[in-house]
Each structure stands twice: as C-alpha cells, then as structure tokens.
Amino acid sequence: MTGAPLLELDKLSTHYVSAQGSRVVRAVDEVTLSIHAGETLGIVGESGSGKSTLALTILRVLPPAARIVSGRMMFEGEDLVTKSDEEMRHVRGKRIAMILQDPMASLNPLFTIGDQVSEPIRVHEGESRAKAWTRARELLKAVRIPSPETRLTQYPHEMSGGMRQRIVGAIGIACEPRLLIADEPTTSLDLTIQAQYLKLLGDLQKAHGLALIFITHNLGIVAKMCDQLAVMYAGRVVESGPVSQIFNRPAHPYTRALLNSIPVMGDPDKRLTAIDGQPPDMSTMPPGCSFAPRCTSVMPRCREAEPPPFVVGEGRISRCWLAEPATGGAELRVAGGVA
Amino acid sequence: MKQYIIRRSSYSLLSLFLLSLTIFFFVRVTGDPATLLVEPGASAADIAAIHQRFGLDKPLWTQYGLFVWSLFQGDLGQSFYYQTPVFELYLDRLPNSLLLAFVAMSLSLLIGIPAGIMASVQVGRFWDGFGKLFTLLGQSLPSFLVGLVLILVFSVYLGWLPSSGAGTPLHLIMPAFALGWYFAASHMRLTRSSMLEVLGSEYIKLAxxxxxxQSMIIAKHAFKNALIPVLTLAGINVVVMVNVAVVVETVFAWPGIGRLLYEGITFRDFPIVQGVVIMGGGMIVIVNLVIDILYAIIDPRIRLES
Structure with a gap:
C-alpha cells in the first residue's frame, strides 16, 4: 500500500482514572497503527485488552473516566486529539462511522427506522426530512433489507437481530464515511447471518472505497476479511503486520498461542491449546512484559524490562524480546506502524 | 393468568378488609362523639339518646358488621354532624381535591423533570448538587412546616397571597407548592436516575x-425514553396526592377531601373518617391491582412465577 495512510495512530494512550485518581488503568497504551484507504485492519485480543476503548478513542466518545493522555491520531492530515468537541462532532458519523456490537440495544426503541437512518444525513448534510428519507430508503436497499419502504416506518422491535444489525450498518454508511469501525459486529448474530453480514460489509467496502477497522476475537473472520492485523494484549499492540504473514509465521508468543487455540475442523487428533492464566489486572501491571506470566518462552529479562516494538519484517512489528535483532540489540522503532 | 388475577384480587380484598377493621376500631378509640354533639352539661339521657340514634349503643361487633354490610351495598353511612350521606360530602369536596392535586402535580412535573434532566447531564457538578439539596428538603421537610413558612412569608410579611380558603387562582399557589414539593423531589430523583440509565445505553452511544x-441527544433520544417510568410514577402519585393532602388542606383551609377527613376527626364524626379512609384506601388498592395486572400482561416472567 502506497501513499499517506488515511488514519495514523502514533503512540496513542488512553487511561481510565478512578475518581480519587489513585487507580489508573492503561486501557490503551502507546498504540501505533495505521490504515490506508480501502484497506481492512483487524484488531484482535481477549476481552478487556483495550480493543473497544481504542475504537472509542478514535471517535473520542469515551466514558467520563477515560482520558486520552498522549499521542496523536492523524486522520486525513488532521490530528483528531487536538480537535474541539464541536469539530469532532462533524467527524463522527460523517467521516468516521462506527458499528456497535449489540444490534438489539443500539437502536432507539422509540423512533422509527426511517428517522434513525436519516438522522445523520439531516444533521451532517442539512437535508430536508423528505430527501433524507428517500436516501434512507436507498441505504436500506443497499444493506439488502427487503421492502425498505415499509421498513422505514417500522420500529426496531418489529425486526430480527440480523436485520437490525444491517440497519446499524446502513446508519454507519449513511454519510459515506472514509473509515468505518466495526466493533464485533457479528458476535450476537447466528452463523449464517454472520456470513451474510460479513459479505455485505465487504461489498460496501468495495463499493465506497471504505477503510475498515474490524474489531473481533474471531481469528477466522480476520483471515477472511482483513489485510492487516494488530494483536492487542493488556492495552498494547503486541504484534502487527500483514495478516498472511502473521498467520504463517507469528512473531509474538501471544499471537502464536492465539492461533493455536483455534479449533481445526477435520483434525480430531489435534488438541485445543488454551492459554494458561489470566490477563493481568490492568491497574497493577507487573514490571516488564505484560504477557510474561503466561508466556511459554519467558526469559528472565522479560520480567524486568518491557520490550519495545521491534521490526520483524516488512511492515511488521513485535513487542517481544525474542524479536530483538542479534546485532547489538539496537532498539528499532517504526514510524509508520504497520504500513 | 386468570389464576393470577383472582389471587391478586383476593389480596386486594383482604387489604381492604384489614383497613376497614383498623379504621373502624381506631376512630372509636378517640372517644365518644356524643359528647361533642350535645351542649355542655347535657344529661345522661340526652347522650344515651344520641348513642341510640347513631347506633352507638349496639355492641362493637354488631356496629362493625353493619358498617361492612352497608359498605357492600355501596353506602358509606351518614355523617353525624352534617346529617347527610358521607358519599355526598365526599363527592362535594372531590373537585377541589382534584384541582389541587392537578395543579400540584403539574407543578411537580414542571419542576421535577427539567431539574432531573439537568442533574443527570451535570452529574457531580453544580446543578446536580443543587438538585440534591432540593430533593433532600422536599422529601424531608414536613408539608405543614412548608405551608406555615409560606404563609408567614407570602401572606404575613409580603401580603401577596391569601393564607386560606379557595376561589381564586391565587388561593391555589401556596397549597399547590406545599403539596407539590415532595412530589417534585420524587419526580426529580426518578428522572435523574432514569436519565442516567438511558444515557448509559447503547443507543445513546450510537447517537x-x-x-x-448533545442537545439533540438529550432532548430527543434520551428524554423520551427516560420519561416512561416518570409518567408511571406520576400516575400513581395523582391518587396518592388526593389522599395525602390532609395536612396541606388543613393548613390552608382548602375545602377538599383531606380537610373533610380532618373535620371528621375533630368532631369524632366516625362515618366521615371511615368513609374517606376507605375511599382513599380503595383507590390505592385498585390502582395497585391494575398496575400489577398490567405488569403481568407485559412481562411473562411475572405470570410464570404465579
């Protein structure tokens, strides 16, 4: 991928601070990533690894206790961290949109589908109600909802989960954003609907030249959908790079463990390997590498010093001492992340 | 479902029975009404005549039986003092009580809902703190005290508002406020917590x-959802208001049902006290019954538990 990235995160950190300021949770810790137009970036990690906080950080829709403490988010040449709330509001839904994971809860039960789908068009483009509704009908058609005309006047409870999630998707693309962030959009859908929905997202991406950030814990989906992958553990990106390379030759022990824990169909002899232990308590992080307590290749120095991001190939980094180049161990940082 | 309604209704009847029993014996503990109905120094014969006239000479259980029997026939009895049916007196005063309740309710909603929204949007900041003080005072200050302070300030010192009676809109202001404050506080608290719940929901996040x-998120998406429980509470509160206005109606000499009850108590007018209490209790029992049945219709889990 050539040219400047669409979105470039540079050592971005978001912390949750308790009311007394005594407990600090580094939910997103020095994350460096980038994504180009038309590309799909998968972000995987266990629950609580900071994936969703990262997504909410990009849109700056964080809960009151969370603060972006450092870093930059360059989007189309502008730093989103320094934008005012009002400027940010014009980015949300218009240039960057997001799909939430729970289709049953993310639509307002008291307003019609037409109202909710046309809302961003009316707010961001100042369209009249009638025009916005016409476009909403087109959007429902685009996400393959049958008889969109009647659906527009219906309420969320009159629809199935799969249909609602497609409507949330329609809201996402309503103003033709440049970047769409999908936070586990298929977790609560059943398998056949999941496949349909993923195909739909892929089609929309092609049709609109969207960049897509796909947050999931399903590595199968990553293999199918994504070009780039970032693996998160305890708030950090521990490995990132092109999906095919990471799947073939994972550099970080955590990525390896994740890949080994995927069940393989038709191979009854292969036992599933679980990762022993629990993710660390994010408010009292151990010194050194946060994965060290669970790592099978742990070395003494892992418990002392935190590994920096080492370049392990073209556009690939790994935060692991094993990836340290043999030549003197010089710390090599990458400016452009996974690009 | 049918079984549930039958069971629930029999509970309601049981509560009404217990209420009738309690109120019947409690009023009789207050003393002999005959002594208040005759001239001072009246002869024992006169008093006995009055006892006989009102059936107070019969054994208590017989009196109670007669009371319940006439209740079943829809008769609340006749006032000792006014010499007219209690039900007529009740209907006579009802419009005044409803008017006061309506104004106090409107006031409580007009104050409580916006204040609750402000507090929820400003959690932990000035308006939230101010709102907490407002609810604390509203729910802990007795309404007679509020009433007396209002009279002292607005009638005695400032001379702006009439201290008692009914007839003009000006007469309504102080009693409505004294009665409405408590409810404004409770509506505010519910609006605040309901708003906070809604503001934490996924659809607000999507908005x-x-x-x-922000204004559209609060006014359109959050407010409408947060209003549902508040309106439910307000509906129940209208009934509660009509019945708890005794103190406020007494302080401001407002000719409503509460004032009627107060008169009944001072004159030991047993039928009035019994009638007003049974009517009030009946209303509350019926409202609760209807709500319980509605919940069971809405939520299948409640039906299954029975």
Whole structure:
C-alpha cells in the first residue's frame, strides 16, 4: 500500500482514572497503527485488552473516566486529539462511522427506522426530512433489507437481530464515511447471518472505497476479511503486520498461542491449546512484559524490562524480546506502524 | 393468568378488609362523639339518646358488621354532624381535591423533570448538587412546616397571597407548592436516575457516534425514553396526592377531601373518617391491582412465577 495512510495512530494512550485518581488503568497504551484507504485492519485480543476503548478513542466518545493522555491520531492530515468537541462532532458519523456490537440495544426503541437512518444525513448534510428519507430508503436497499419502504416506518422491535444489525450498518454508511469501525459486529448474530453480514460489509467496502477497522476475537473472520492485523494484549499492540504473514509465521508468543487455540475442523487428533492464566489486572501491571506470566518462552529479562516494538519484517512489528535483532540489540522503532 | 388475577384480587380484598377493621376500631378509640354533639352539661339521657340514634349503643361487633354490610351495598353511612350521606360530602369536596392535586402535580412535573434532566447531564457538578439539596428538603421537610413558612412569608410579611380558603387562582399557589414539593423531589430523583440509565445505553452511544449535537441527544433520544417510568410514577402519585393532602388542606383551609377527613376527626364524626379512609384506601388498592395486572400482561416472567 502506497501513499499517506488515511488514519495514523502514533503512540496513542488512553487511561481510565478512578475518581480519587489513585487507580489508573492503561486501557490503551502507546498504540501505533495505521490504515490506508480501502484497506481492512483487524484488531484482535481477549476481552478487556483495550480493543473497544481504542475504537472509542478514535471517535473520542469515551466514558467520563477515560482520558486520552498522549499521542496523536492523524486522520486525513488532521490530528483528531487536538480537535474541539464541536469539530469532532462533524467527524463522527460523517467521516468516521462506527458499528456497535449489540444490534438489539443500539437502536432507539422509540423512533422509527426511517428517522434513525436519516438522522445523520439531516444533521451532517442539512437535508430536508423528505430527501433524507428517500436516501434512507436507498441505504436500506443497499444493506439488502427487503421492502425498505415499509421498513422505514417500522420500529426496531418489529425486526430480527440480523436485520437490525444491517440497519446499524446502513446508519454507519449513511454519510459515506472514509473509515468505518466495526466493533464485533457479528458476535450476537447466528452463523449464517454472520456470513451474510460479513459479505455485505465487504461489498460496501468495495463499493465506497471504505477503510475498515474490524474489531473481533474471531481469528477466522480476520483471515477472511482483513489485510492487516494488530494483536492487542493488556492495552498494547503486541504484534502487527500483514495478516498472511502473521498467520504463517507469528512473531509474538501471544499471537502464536492465539492461533493455536483455534479449533481445526477435520483434525480430531489435534488438541485445543488454551492459554494458561489470566490477563493481568490492568491497574497493577507487573514490571516488564505484560504477557510474561503466561508466556511459554519467558526469559528472565522479560520480567524486568518491557520490550519495545521491534521490526520483524516488512511492515511488521513485535513487542517481544525474542524479536530483538542479534546485532547489538539496537532498539528499532517504526514510524509508520504497520504500513 | 386468570389464576393470577383472582389471587391478586383476593389480596386486594383482604387489604381492604384489614383497613376497614383498623379504621373502624381506631376512630372509636378517640372517644365518644356524643359528647361533642350535645351542649355542655347535657344529661345522661340526652347522650344515651344520641348513642341510640347513631347506633352507638349496639355492641362493637354488631356496629362493625353493619358498617361492612352497608359498605357492600355501596353506602358509606351518614355523617353525624352534617346529617347527610358521607358519599355526598365526599363527592362535594372531590373537585377541589382534584384541582389541587392537578395543579400540584403539574407543578411537580414542571419542576421535577427539567431539574432531573439537568442533574443527570451535570452529574457531580453544580446543578446536580443543587438538585440534591432540593430533593433532600422536599422529601424531608414536613408539608405543614412548608405551608406555615409560606404563609408567614407570602401572606404575613409580603401580603401577596391569601393564607386560606379557595376561589381564586391565587388561593391555589401556596397549597399547590406545599403539596407539590415532595412530589417534585420524587419526580426529580426518578428522572435523574432514569436519565442516567438511558444515557448509559447503547443507543445513546450510537447517537453520539452519529455525530448528533448533545442537545439533540438529550432532548430527543434520551428524554423520551427516560420519561416512561416518570409518567408511571406520576400516575400513581395523582391518587396518592388526593389522599395525602390532609395536612396541606388543613393548613390552608382548602375545602377538599383531606380537610373533610380532618373535620371528621375533630368532631369524632366516625362515618366521615371511615368513609374517606376507605375511599382513599380503595383507590390505592385498585390502582395497585391494575398496575400489577398490567405488569403481568407485559412481562411473562411475572405470570410464570404465579
């Protein structure tokens, strides 16, 4: 991928601070990533690894206790961290949109589908109600909802989960954003609907030249959908790079463990390997590498010093001492992340 | 479902029975009404005549039986003092009580809902703190004290408002406020917590992600959802208001049902006290019964538990 990235995160950190300021949770810790137009970036990690906080950080829709403490988010040449709330509001839904994971809860039960789908068009483009509704009908058609005309006047409870999630998707693309962030959009859908929905997202991406950030814990989906992958553990990106390379030759022990824990169909002899232990308590992080307590290749120095991001190939980094180049161990940082 | 309604209704009847029993014996503990109905120094014969006239000479259980029997026939009895049916007196005063309740309710909603929204949007900041003080005072200050302070300030010192009676809109202001404050506080608290719950929901998050202005998120998406429980409470509170206005109606000499009850108590007018209490209790029992049945219709889990 050539040219400047669409979105470039540079050592971005978001912390949750308790009311007394005594407990600090580094939910997103020095994350460096980038994504180009038309590309799909998968972000995987266990629950609580900071994936969703990262997504909410990009849109700056964080809960009151969370603060972006450092870093930059360059989007189309502008730093989103320094934008005012009002400027940010014009980015949300218009240039960057997001799909939430729970289709049953993310639509307002008291307003019609037409109202909710046309809302961003009316707010961001100042369209009249009638025009916005016409476009909403087109959007429902685009996400393959049958008889969109009647659906527009219906309420969320009159629809199935799969249909609602497609409507949330329609809201996402309503103003033709440049970047769409999908936070586990298929977790609560059943398998056949999941496949349909993923195909739909892929089609929309092609049709609109969207960049897509796909947050999931399903590595199968990553293999199918994504070009780039970032693996998160305890708030950090521990490995990132092109999906095919990471799947073939994972550099970080955590990525390896994740890949080994995927069940393989038709191979009854292969036992599933679980990762022993629990993710660390994010408010009292151990010194050194946060994965060290669970790592099978742990070395003494892992418990002392935190590994920096080492370049392990073209556009690939790994935060692991094993990836340290043999030549003197010089710390090599990458400016452009996974690009 | 049918079984549930039958069971629930029999509970309601049981509560009404216990209420009738309690109120019947409690009023009789207050003393002999005959002594208040005759001239001072009246002869024992006169008093006995009055006892006989009102059936107070019969054994208590017989009196109670007669009371319940006439209740079943829809008769609340006849006032000792006014010499007219209690039900007529009740209907006579009802419009005044409803008017006061309506104004106090409107006031409580007009104050409580916006204040609750402000507090929820400003959690932990000035308006939330101010709101907490407002609810604390509203729910802990007795309404007679509020009433007396209002009279002292607005009638005695400032001379702006009439201290008692009914007839003009000016007469309504102080009693409505004294009665409405408590309810404004309770509506405010519920609006605040209901708003906070709604503001934490996924659809509000999506509204934010859509880039809607904060004012639109609050006024359109959050408010409408948060209003549902508040309106439910307000509906129940109207009934409660009509019945708890005794103190306020007494302080401001407002000719409503509460004042009627107060008169009944001072004159030991047993039928009035019994009648007003049974009517009030009946209303509350019926409202609760209807709500319980509605919940069971809405939520299948409640039906299954029975």
């Amino acid at each position: 934010r992600l859509k880039g809607l202005p």
